[in-house]
Amino acid sequence: xxxxxxxxxxxxxxxxxxxxxxxxxxxxxxxxxxxxxxxxxxxxxxxxxxxxxxxxxxxxxxxxxxxxxxxxxxxxxxxxxxxxxxxxxxxxxxxxxxxxxxxxxxxxxxxxxxxxxxxxxxxxxxxxxxxxxxxxxxxxxxxxxxxxxxxx
Numbered sequence: 671x672x673x674x675x676x677x678x679x680x681x682x683x684x685x686x687x688x689x690x691x692x693x694x695x696x697x698x699x700x701x702x703x704x705x706x707x708x709x710x711x712x713x714x715x716x717x718x719x720x721x722x723x724x725x726x727x728x729x730x731x732x733x734x735x736x737x738x739x740x741x742x743x744x745x746x747x748x749x750x751x752x753x754x755x756x757x758x759x760x761x762x763x764x765x766x767x768x769x770x771x772x773x774x775x776x777x778x779x780x781x782x783x784x785x786x787x788x789x790x791x792x793x794x795x796x797x798x799x800x801x802x803x804x805x806x807x808x809x810x811x812x813x814x815x816x817x818x819x820x821x822x
Contacts, residue, residue, distance in 0.1 A: 679797045680705045682724035684715040684741065685759075686733045690782075694728065694759075697786035702793060712736025716744060719751060725797045728789070731760035731771065739774055746775035755796035759784060 681704045685691040688710065695706040707722050709715035713736050715729070727745070731738035738758055745751040757778040758771040768779045777799070778792050 678703065678705050679725040679793070680707060680722060681726045681728060681793055682707045682709060682715060682718055682722060683728045684709045684712065684733070684738070685730040686710055687730075694789065698728075698790060698793065701786055702790035704790075704793065712738070712741040712744075715741055719745065719754075724754065726755040726757065726793050728757045728759050728793065729776075731758055731762055731767075739771065742771065742774045742776050753801060755793075755799065757789075757792055757796055759789070 681698055681702075683691060683694050683698070683706060685694065691708050691710065695708055698704045698706050707718055707724060709718045711733050712729075715727070716736070718724075719727070729738045729741055736744070738760065742756055742758070745754060745756060756776045757780060758776045759780045759782060760767075760771075761782045762768075763781045768781075771779045777796050780789065780792060
């Protein structure tokens with residue numbers, strides 16, 4: 671019986687720390703069997719996005735120039751990239767920062783340091799979630815935000 675070939679997803683990782691960038695890329699390639707493209711800043715990530723058309727992006731927030739939040743906004747604001755799964759991976763761990771990232775359109779918000787298997791699982795989930803499920807998650811987040819405002 672023939673085996674069904676698994677799709678090899680392409681992930682674009684964006685981080686200004688070259689050592690961490692390589693570590694993340696190695697983990698996703700070895701543990702998740704993803705094809706990985708790297709970018710060292712937001713501007714380079716935008717160029718890479720339109721050349722490679724990745725299935726998912728993992729984005730650091732604190733970068734010089736175009737930071738992760740603004741990169742998410744730019745990608746969500748363009749019809750060609752609006753549906754691409756985006757994962758923010760950052761040391762910014764406060765709840766308001768996480769909310770801001772998700773409200774801008776990130777699908778997941780992971781806090782560094784993240785175990786390699788957790789990152790692989792987040793990417794696998796992100797590339798397999800449907801557009802309807804993504805919209806449902808965003809609506810839930812908006813409802814939660816409105817509820818928090820009412821309590822304030």
